[in-house]
Amino acid sequence: MAFEPTPRLPTPRLSKRAVSALREFLRQEAAGGYVLMAAAALALIIANSPWANAYNAVLHFEIGGTIAGLALRESLAHWINDGLMAVFFLLVGLEIKREVLDGQLSKPSHLLLPGVAALGGVAVPALIYSAVNLGTPEHLRGWAIPAATDIAFALGVLSLLGSRVPASLKIFLAAIAILDDLVAILIIAIFYTDQLNGLALVLAGGFTVALIALNRFKVTLLWLYLLLGLALWLCVLKSGIHATLAGVVLAMTIPLRPSRGRPDDPHSPLHQLEHALHKPVAFGIIPLFGLANAGVSFAGMTLATVMAPIPLGVALGLFFGKQAGIFLAAMAVIRLGLADLPLDATVRQLYGVAVLCGIGFTMSLFIGNLAFADPHLLDQVKIGVLGGSVLSAAVGYWLLAGAKSADSPTRSAPMA
Structure with missing residues (x-):
């Protein structure tokens, strides 16, 4: 594809500390992606082995008791998805806040290209899934399943290519995935809320106000925020809103x-908590989620099973929808002269990254669990997510492995 360069736009660079923090973020996410891949593969092996019944029995084993008058007895899978994943969403929220206030997304010039691309990458997969499932209205509840990118999985694949991929494209992919997560959070809050418990919502609102007050009065005692956050989580758990949003x-x-500090002070409570959570989430919580949710039995699977509306809609949404939405939206912004290609990147490399964004593993499985309670439908979701994600990873890797970087840096301008 021929590409006529657009005039270089004046784009301020990130501070050295911001760049350093971003590199560390990319490195840990990529390493966590490898562990997640191994956990997903292990789940598939166990689910198709003689230990499958034991695997399912462990996931459905009930744990809990009564805390402050609240009955908290749920299956192990439920605690992973509603408890441990709340910590994952806490980390996602910290990353979003840091990037918006003091990072890659802090300036409109940094936000425009990945922002428009992310919106395209949410809308087109949802439309494809909905089109495939129009004949079965009860399946339309899963429209958001192919809408999000798994940043750890995608960066893990991207890191396998080493220096063959410009660093600017890794930043571009991370920005899209972070914005995807933000949209996914809003979707969960608006569209995947059960019947509401008024008293629990009032209590949750009270704890939220208390947390905001601590922030406004510049209280920096991290343990106090975490204590109120735990109380908030308990209230949200019983409110009908998904507990992870706490x-x-x-x-x-x-x-x-x-x-007393500076905007880029690495000792702020947010930086401290983000740093403390990165490894436990990347190497513990997310792989455990993958192990608990990726297991699907292939016994009796036929072509008709794979071509059923749910797995077909999810797989097509992830593979075709993601790449089309992201690439076409990004190219439209570039052609209009509103943004430039990421530094030292070619159109083929940009397209390859758009294909990799079709890896939707963690968030797609999570939304699938919210959309459907029927185990049979959940298995269909898993088939679609695994198929679309693996295909996106393989084709994206192939495109990027065979691509050459831009011949001259004058063809593109930096993203940051």
Whole structure:
């Protein structure tokens, strides 16, 4: 594809600390992606082995008791999806807040290209899934399943290519995935909420106000935020709103800077908590989620099973919808002269990254669990997610492995 360069736009660079923090973020996410791949593969092996019944029995084993008068007895799978994943969403919220206030997404010039691309990458997969499932209205509840990118999985594949992929494209992919997560959070809050418990919502609102007050009064005691956050999570758990959203609310109130500090002070409560959570989430919580949710039996699977509306809609949405939405939206912005290609990148490399964004593993499985309670439908979701994600990973890797970087840096301008 021929490409006529657009005039270079004046784009300010990130501070050295912001660049350093971003590189560390990319490195840990990529390493976590490898562990997630191994966990997903292990789940598939176990689910198709003589240990499958034991695997399912462990996931359905009930744990819990009564805390402060609240009955908290649920299956192990439920605690992973509603409890541990709240910590994952807390980390996602911290990353979003940091990037918006003090990072890659802090300036409109940084936000435009990945922002428009992310919106295209959410809308087109949802439309494809909905089109495939129009004949079965009860399946339309899963329209958001192919809408999000798994940043750890995608960066893990991208890192296998090493220096053959410009660093600017890794930043571009991370920005899209972060914005995807933000949209996914809003979708979960608006469209995947059960019947509401008024008292629990009032109590949750009270704890939220208390957290905001701590922030406004420049309180930097991290343990106090976490204590109120735990109380908030318990209330949200019983409110009808998905409990993981408590992690996002807590993240938005954690101070990015201490009252005496600077905007880029690495010792602010937000940076401290983000740093403390990265490894436990990347190497513990997310792989455990993958192990608990990726297991699907292939016994008796036929072509008709794979071509059923749910798996077909999810797989097509992830593979075709993601790449089309992201690439076409990004190219439209570039052709209009509103943004430039990421530094040292070619159109083929941009397209390859758009294809990789079709890896929707973690968030897609998570939304699938919210959309459908029927185990049979959940298995169909898993088939679609695995198929679309693996295909996106393979084709994206092939496109990027065979691509050459831009001949001259004058053909593109930096993203940051």
